[in-house]
Amino acid sequence: MSDIKIKDNAEQMINSTSDLHHADPHQGAEHHGAPKGYKRWLFSTNHKDIGSLYLWFSLTMFFIGGAMAMIIRAELFQPGLQLVEPNFFNQMTTSHGLIMVFGAVMPAFVGLANWMLPLMIGAPDMALPRMNNWSFWILPFAFSLLLLSLFTEGGGPNFGWTFYPPLSTKYSPDSTAMFVFSVHLMGISSIMGAINVIVTILNMRAPGMTMMKMPMFVWTWLITAFLLIAVMPVLAGAVTMILTDKYFGTSFFDAAGGGDPVLFQHIFWFFGHPEVYIMILPSFGIISAIIPTFARKQLFGYHSMVYATASIAILSFTVWAHHMFTVGLPLAAELFFMYCTMLISVPTGVKIFNWVSTLWRGSITFEVPMLFSLAFIVLFTIGGFSGLMLAITPADFQYHDTYFVVAHFHYVLVTGAVFSIMAAAYYWLPKWTGYMFNERLGKWHFWCSLISVNILFFPMHFLGLAGMPRRIPDYALQFADINKIVSIGGFMFGLSQLLFVAVVIMAVRGGQKAPAKPWEGAEGLEWTVPSPAPYHTFDTPPEVK
Amino acid sequence: MTAPKIKKHLRLLIFSAVGMFGFGFALVPLYDVFCDITGLNGKDYSRESSVPMTTVDESRTVKVEFVTYLNKQLPWQFKPEINSIELHPGERYQVSFMAVNQSDQDTFGRAVPSISPGYGAQYLVKTECFCFQEQMLAANEEATMPLIFYIDPNIPADISTLTLAYTLFKNEPNADLAMNQKK
Numbered sequence: 235m236s237d238i239k240i241k242d243n244a245e246q247m248i249n250s251t252s253d254l255h256h257a258d259p260h261q262g263a264e265h266h267g268a269p270k271g272y273k274r275w276l277f278s279t280n281h282k283d284i285g286s287l288y289l290w291f292s293l294t295m296f297f298i299g300g301a302m303a304m305i306i307r308a309e310l311f312q313p314g315l316q317l318v319e320p321n322f323f324n325q326m327t328t329s330h331g332l333i334m335v336f337g338a339v340m341p342a343f344v345g346l347a348n349w350m351l352p353l354m355i356g357a358p359d360m361a362l363p364r365m366n367n368w369s370f371w372i373l374p375f376a377f378s379l380l381l382l383s384l385f386t387e388g389g390g391p392n393f394g395w396t397f398y399p400p401l402s403t404k405y406s407p408d409s410t411a412m413f414v415f416s417v418h419l420m421g422i423s424s425i426m427g428a429i430n431v432i433v434t435i436l437n438m439r440a441p442g443m444t445m446m447k448m449p450m451f452v453w454t455w456l457i458t459a460f461l462l463i464a465v466m467p468v469l470a471g472a473v474t475m476i477l478t479d480k481y482f483g484t485s486f487f488d489a490a491g492g493g494d495p496v497l498f499q500h501i502f503w504f505f506g507h508p509e510v511y512i513m514i515l516p517s518f519g520i521i522s523a524i525i526p527t528f529a530r531k532q533l534f535g536y537h538s539m540v541y542a543t544a545s546i547a548i549l550s551f552t553v554w555a556h557h558m559f560t561v562g563l564p565l566a567a568e569l570f571f572m573y574c575t576m577l578i579s580v581p582t583g584v585k586i587f588n589w590v591s592t593l594w595r596g597s598i599t600f601e602v603p604m605l606f607s608l609a610f611i612v613l614f615t616i617g618g619f620s621g622l623m624l625a626i627t628p629a630d631f632q633y634h635d636t637y638f639v640v641a642h643f644h645y646v647l648v649t650g651a652v653f654s655i656m657a658a659a660y661y662w663l664p665k666w667t668g669y670m671f672n673e674r675l676g677k678w679h680f681w682c683s684l685i686s687v688n689i690l691f692f693p694m695h696f697l698g699l700a701g702m703p704r705r706i707p708d709y710a711l712q713f714a715d716i717n718k719i720v721s722i723g724g725f726m727f728g729l730s731q732l733l734f735v736a737v738v739i740m741a742v743r744g745g746q747k748a749p750a751k752p753w754e755g756a757e758g759l760e761w762t763v764p765s766p767a768p769y770h771t772f773d774t775p776p777e778v779k
Numbered sequence: 780m781t782a783p784k785i786k787k788h789l790r791l792l793i794f795s796a797v798g799m800f801g802f803g804f805a806l807v808p809l810y811d812v813f814c815d816i817t818g819l820n821g822k823d824y825s826r827e828s829s830v831p832m833t834t835v836d837e838s839r840t841v842k843v844e845f846v847t848y849l850n851k852q853l854p855w856q857f858k859p860e861i862n863s864i865e866l867h868p869g870e871r872y873q874v875s876f877m878a879v880n881q882s883d884q885d886t887f888g889r890a891v892p893s894i895s896p897g898y899g900a901q902y903l904v905k906t907e908c909f910c911f912q913e914q915m916l917a918a919n920e921e922a923t924m925p926l927i928f929y930i931d932p933n934i935p936a937d938i939s940t941l942t943l944a945y946t947l948f949k950n951e952p953n954a955d956l957a958m959n960q961k962k
Contacts, residue, residue: 361785362785362789425796428792429789429792429793429796432788432792433785433788433789433792436784436788437784437785437788463792463795463796463799464795464799465799466796466799467796467797467798467799467800467802467803468799468800468802468803468806469803470800470803471800471801471802471803471804471806472803475804475807486807489891489946489948490850490889490891490948490949490950494810497806497807497810500806500810501803501806501807504806505803562897564817564897564898
């Protein structure tokens, strides 16, 4: 049956392209394949349209999750309880985490994959366009469900994004079922997205595009997609067990019924650790595309980059218990997970050194995408080092559940994943919109973000080392000064992101026309098509030498 | 494009995703099996084993401490008759725990044992324990609950103290049956 569907799609694609001439989608929508109005978006099977949908969705979620962070930082601006109830504060920390991970970072990467993978490998579209449509349109429902749960009686999820039982079973609000089903929907969406990416990369490459000629972004996404298929179903299983424990009287995690709450942590982090690499591997691909462009040199050590990515992915399955050093693991397990965790810094180090070697003696210019990429390398490495500190089991007994951990994962996720997404947006914006963005405003955005993000997250290290626990609405008086600085940094960072929206909207509406290849040193098939990329590209596959 | 290959890959990947969903649930029994084989986790695996002891190692003593916790929902009092005892490995000992139901309703309870340090758990062998069964106390009833155990003489020399902690949970009358079937 699916065979027929695929043929149908292929026929549709051929029909729609042979009937109509290639044209610019902005004026072209009327004369051309793209249907008008809401139907263009609701029924779209075009990888570029779906990519744009993903990216706009992710930007929206970034601001919703960001607004929650602003509430958190406002409450923590001074000691004592000022603005919100502790229960609402807990809902904010939980929803902020869930929305940023599943609503902002992951859809942004899927959006970039949708837009760029077919252009990078010379394919006319994704391999499974209808599934592509479906996997996007599940997301608004998933997040509506999650956000609506905040307005139910008793409130939304308040047990932290890691939803450890019994907080998420015995002591959770009545809306927990809504949380569980929204996570199910997010999981289904990511799995379908990942299947699409793998099938596309394995089957739709242009003739001559061998695996080892694929751009790094394609490689990192291929490996990420395999990770997604391996772990998202495990997350779905974990939330299902929470659901049946809470509502149907099972005892997977309930000691009174013969279960074990620590088992939950094992299952969750078996998903959770590969998940954090899902959120960083595509970043590595983006940085590996941008650094060579603006250093005007080939990427140093392409093969080692591919192997390092694969090693990180494989090792990610052997380190999960470093999140649970303090649950009372036996010594042997603590040592095993400590050494495996430290081992991951080797392939990661290979990548950092390769980027630095690419920069070495390059003719470097500092356009906005390059600025974000350079900041990524430095700040992600800081996050990596604090990760190494946390990996040391005895030290982790002090750092566990403190702001040091918060500082660590915000360095790798905000100045890592989010900065790379910003870099990617600036890098490919001319290709998407056909116009150059406002370079001046982009640079303002970069410098404001860079300064404020460090005011925001760097002092958190000190708070953590001094013993301030995470996920609390109030704190001891000695933490007051640093929290004030952190909150000011937070508000600055939040406001700076409005500049990004301004740059993007201005670039969509007009500006200086962008050539097919707006960056002098750029390489790759995506720069061989005009800017903006026509609605249909590579109907006849390009030749790759 | 290569439609049959796409179809094949699609089927394989959907199959893997469904398989990994199953694997998530398989982790539940695998976790117990893994802890059972390696003796990790401080779980009490001596349950219901009653191998008779012959030798008593008089050369050393091990201190056994008794700790009790009550789950909030259970309106009982629950205490050991002594807080700790020094024993020779191999020596059989009986200790009683007193339980009082302080409510006006019949209540069911179940004691879940935990032994620390975890790697010492397998050397504390219970031959009779109230924790093997569900306990029922009528309204305001008092009961003495016996525990008979010995310490395996193979216990490593570096363990000088074992702490046996019982947490008493409220049980629904039929939950025990369901649990036994699950095991």
